[in-house]
Amino acid sequence: MKRNWIYALVAVLVSAVMLLSACTPSGGGGNKVVTFIFTQEPETLNLHYTNMYFSSILQQLWNHWAWEYDENNNPYPVLITEMPSMENGGISADGTVLTLTLRDDIFWSDGEPITADDFVFTWEMAVAPTNTVATTYPYSEAANVEAPDPQTVVVTFAEPFAPWLYFFHGLLPKHVLQPVFDAEGTLDNADWNNAPTVGSGPFSFAEWESGSFLRFVRNEEYWGEPALVDEIFVRIVPDDASQVAALVSGEGDIGIFIAYPDIPSLEEGGLSVIKVFSGYNEGWYLNMGPNAHPALLDVRVRQALAYGTDRFIISRDLLLDKTVPASTFWDGSPWTDPTLEPYPYDPNMANDLLDQAGWVDSNGDGTRDKDGVELVLRYLCNDRDVRMDMQAVIQQQLAQIGVGVELFNYDSDILFGSYGDGGPVATGNYDIAQWSDLPGGFPDPDSAYWLCSEIPSDESPQGSNWQYICDEELNNLFLLQKTQMVFDDRVETFHQISRIMYEQVYFLGIWQDPDIWAVSSRLSDVKISGVTPFFNIAEWDIP
Numbered sequence: 001m002k003r004n005w006i007y008a009l010v011a012v013l014v015s016a017v018m019l020l021s022a023c024t025p026s027g028g029g030g031n032k033v034v035t036f037i038f039t040q041e042p043e044t045l046n047l048h049y050t051n052m053y054f055s056s057i058l059q060q061l062w063n064h065w066a067w068e069y070d071e072n073n074n075p076y077p078v079l080i081t082e083m084p085s086m087e088n089g090g091i092s093a094d095g096t097v098l099t100l101t102l103r104d105d106i107f108w109s110d111g112e113p114i115t116a117d118d119f120v121f122t123w124e125m126a127v128a129p130t131n132t133v134a135t136t137y138p139y140s141e142a143a144n145v146e147a148p149d150p151q152t153v154v155v156t157f158a159e160p161f162a163p164w165l166y167f168f169h170g171l172l173p174k175h176v177l178q179p180v181f182d183a184e185g186t187l188d189n190a191d192w193n194n195a196p197t198v199g200s201g202p203f204s205f206a207e208w209e210s211g212s213f214l215r216f217v218r219n220e221e222y223w224g225e226p227a228l229v230d231e232i233f234v235r236i237v238p239d240d241a242s243q244v245a246a247l248v249s250g251e252g253d254i255g256i257f258i259a260y261p262d263i264p265s266l267e268e269g270g271l272s273v274i275k276v277f278s279g280y281n282e283g284w285y286l287n288m289g290p291n292a293h294p295a296l297l298d299v300r301v302r303q304a305l306a307y308g309t310d311r312f313i314i315s316r317d318l319l320l321d322k323t324v325p326a327s328t329f330w331d332g333s334p335w336t337d338p339t340l341e342p343y344p345y346d347p348n349m350a351n352d353l354l355d356q357a358g359w360v361d362s363n364g365d366g367t368r369d370k371d372g373v374e375l376v377l378r379y380l381c382n383d384r385d386v387r388m389d390m391q392a393v394i395q396q397q398l399a400q401i402g403v404g405v406e407l408f409n410y411d412s413d414i415l416f417g418s419y420g421d422g423g424p425v426a427t428g429n430y431d432i433a434q435w436s437d438l439p440g441g442f443p444d445p446d447s448a449y450w451l452c453s454e455i456p457s458d459e460s461p462q463g464s465n466w467q468y469i470c471d472e473e474l475n476n477l478f479l480l481q482k483t484q485m486v487f488d489d490r491v492e493t494f495h496q497i498s499r500i501m502y503e504q505v506y507f508l509g510i511w512q513d514p515d516i517w518a519v520s521s522r523l524s525d526v527k528i529s530g531v532t533p534f535f536n537i538a539e540w541d542i543p
Helices: 002-021 116-127 174-184 240-249 260-268 299-307 311-317 347-356 385-399 472-483 487-504
Strands: 033-038 067-069 075-077 097-101 142-149 152-157 203-209 213-218 231-236 272-276 281-286 376-382 404-410 432-437 507-512 515-519
Touching (some): 116 152, 240 260, 240 385, 281 299, 311 385, 376 385
Antiparallel strands (some): 067 075
16 A cells, blocks of 8 residues: 555656646746746735735735835835834824835836835725725825825825834836726726736746746846846646645745645755744634624634634644644734633533533534524635645544534635635635735734724725624724834733634634745845745845
8 A cells, every 4th residue: 555655646746747847937048047836826916906925925026115024024125215213204203194205216117217106106096996906904094195206205194003014015107007097997907917017126027827837037127236047937836746846856946835744855855944934824714794604603602613623733743743823813923912822622611612602413413503503614725735634634623522514625816816706705605714814014913804894895895804803892902003103002902902812713823824935955145034025036046
């Protein structure tokens, strides 16, 4: 049996390498080409239309942010002359006005200067009701954005806004997209979203063959120091096994979003594996909307699910003891209450809580029920191997406490589809959904996921509260922290937030999920940020 298993594995790896070889970078004649291996395909390159990790991390290749983050996750100015602060007047004393001074030597890749008008346009497009962006937050927090001159941007808030670092991720070129908006009344279908031939980074978008690859070539008109390599080739592979095969065989230079079980094979293959704190934590998002299972509206049932899942054995057996269960959405940062620990595995406690909530197995079929409704939950995640393996384990564990589980897996572009696109999570057609996520403004802790105003609807399809939770106490604390410019005050508010979410099980941490990267030894000067991973991509080289 073992020999047959080995032969089967070899056959899979050989097939994967043959598939990869059929799609090769265009580099030749001495060109330096760095090949990324992605296990998920970006859904768009316009950051305003996606929350997807594989879309956002490409930004620094082709489109700078106003400020970016170094390998220590510290912000530094890119398109602006200095980081705004109260000391230098960039932030008003009352925290309601943010002033940015732009460099005067920055240009789009077509030679047009980047000016304050592009910043104003970006804000206008983010809040325009005819654009069905992923979320209008935080741009909706600004009362006004003005350009008093080409090098000055003034953002005015109705009240102090502490998470201002959240702003101007994904600058839009006004001269390219204003005509599209004027003609169509929306940017939803703009060609630029998937073929942004005009950008501001060290590389320019060149080509995207859906399901296969993306190409970015050196921007010869770049206003900064030119990139040292000629091309970034992003190869899309179907799964983690294909990614490992490509990296170990030398078909790829850098692997992203590495699964813990694959670390030993990559290290044995001669690649460097590094962890980068990026604010991500793997977790469960429990639906409490109109399409949710009625049991989930009872906190005792949600707590029973926490006690009834052994996340410690999952960390040990599936994740090779290389991480631990997460306690909160903010694990690894000062924003989470340090007294909180992951729910222990306690099936007896889980059974007691379910009994108290009135969910009992009245018909002897092995599954609890109440008022004629069986306690069977829809459990969704994408088709990543480690998550599907975990689903199978969880299904068995919850069966021991009388909770049935139906497993569903989707391609990431479907799972994370917007409300307008009918995404199963966004439209609330699930009970448990699992993925890895972080605060939207990381390293700032702010998040709009649990604001009552962010619950999506036909009238407000861009809402990001896909759990349909409206807890007034929690909502008010999230609103309060945004106004707290004093660090210690804001930390204490977030400790209250994390305690409520822990006790109510609005988010159940599964494992702490720092970014894991695999890097080929042929690359030099590679630094990785947990916020803007490819912040120094222009300095990467192949000696």
